Amino acid sequence: MRLPQAGGVALVDFVQLLRVALRALGRNKMRSALTMLGIMIGVGAVICTVAIGQGASLQIQEQIRNIGDNMIWIEAGGRNVNGVRTGTRGTKTLTLGDARAIQAQVPLVMNVSPHVDTGVQVVYGNQNWFTWVRGVSPDYLAVRRWGIARGGSFFQHDVDFAANVCLLGQTVVENLFGEEDPVGKTMRVKGLPCRVIGVLDRKGQSAFGQDQDDVLIMPYTTVQKKIKGIDWVDDIMCSAVSAEAIPAAEQQITALLRERHHLRPDEDDDFNLRHPADIAAVRAESERILTLLMASIAAVSLVVGGIGIMNIMLVSVTERTREIGVRMAVGATEGAVQVQFLSEATVLSLIGGVLGVVAGIAGSIAISSVFQWPTQVPPTAILIAVIFSAGVGIAFGYYPAYKAAHLDPIEALGYE
DSSP, X not given: OEEOOGGGOOOEEHHHHHHHHHHHHHTTHHHHHHHHHHHHHHHHHHHHHHHHHHHHHXXXXXXXXXXXXXXXXXXXXXXXXXXXXOOTTOOOOOOHHHHHHHHHHOTTEEEEEEEEEEEEEEEETXXXXXXXXXXXXXXXXXXXXXXXXXXXXXXXXXXXXXXXXEEEOHHHHHHHTTTSOOTTOEEEETTEEEEEEEEEOOOOBOTTSOBTTSEEEEEHHHIIIIIIOOSSOSEEEEEESSGGGHHHHHHHHHHHHHHHTTOOTTSOOSEEEEOHHHHHHHHHHHHHHHHHHHHXXXXXXXXXXXXXXXXXXHHHHHHXXXXXXXXXXXXXXXXXXXXXXXXXXXXXXXXXXXXXXHHHHHHHHXXXXXXXXXXXXXXXXXXXXXXXXXXXXXXXXXXXXXXXXXXXXXXHHTOO
């Protein structure tokens, strides 16, 4: 590969130019190493910051998938009664009939699960634990995209007969059963004997910071009739045919429920539509903005490193003034001298950039290992970091190279 020089002079061999640059930098190894250190720290800091941000983004995307990215959550709402506004779940108007109507009359909805929940004390042997019981239908696992690690799920006939069966989250298993396999065992849920038929896959924390595995799942009829003693539901959870269909599906659900609840046009809804996936997506956007801000701050160290390169190259020009005068005296053009010093600055910055990439990757691995925080270094970040470090070398090396190229040969030869 050959590189054209300024001023229309003859082409210079790129490999030879590289050798000359490395030889010149090798004359002051300590100074060159300290100069590269600034670039290395800057690139390493940017790589680590992007890796942490990328890891956070992946974690949030996983949380959105765990929630169910097509989920529509209908919650019993509040109502204004004689001037007093009741809070969330202050009404008892959500019913099993509403759930069945949504399933039958809203074509954009695939799965529907009535939802009844409450806090309960559960007991097995001499162990007990306070957790959250959720009464749901078999469709709930499809809505939440929740798999089963061991055993199986309950079916519609268990719902029809209010069977005393349950699925356990991993946190409940760990606190009640330890290493023992709970499938097939009988535990007590608020004094009600209940047979464990399955263990859920681990879900981890939700986008709200809650432990999703600290849960007990039963048929909603069992929770309604035998634990809470109610005939309404707290929520209805649905899954749309696609994420894009959610807005239209919500409009149809709202119209249907308002009609079923006989609400006048001037009355507020007595239910709420929650958007957990949207909340997680907003958090993801916040994390992305924070990552960009942190990366921008880290990039300041690259600018500082570039200033260091300019300073060192100016010192180098001063020290090598006589050498430059000799070169010009024997025929070197301004373009050749300028390319030489510019190549030295670029090589200095590139080596620092490559070392910074290695340091950044090593740092992100260390952060993931020590703090148990997921990190991922995208290839684009590495490419951008290397290109940017080369750009820093060119940008901050230009003025010293220009100054070297425009020295007066006669004055340079007489310089002491």
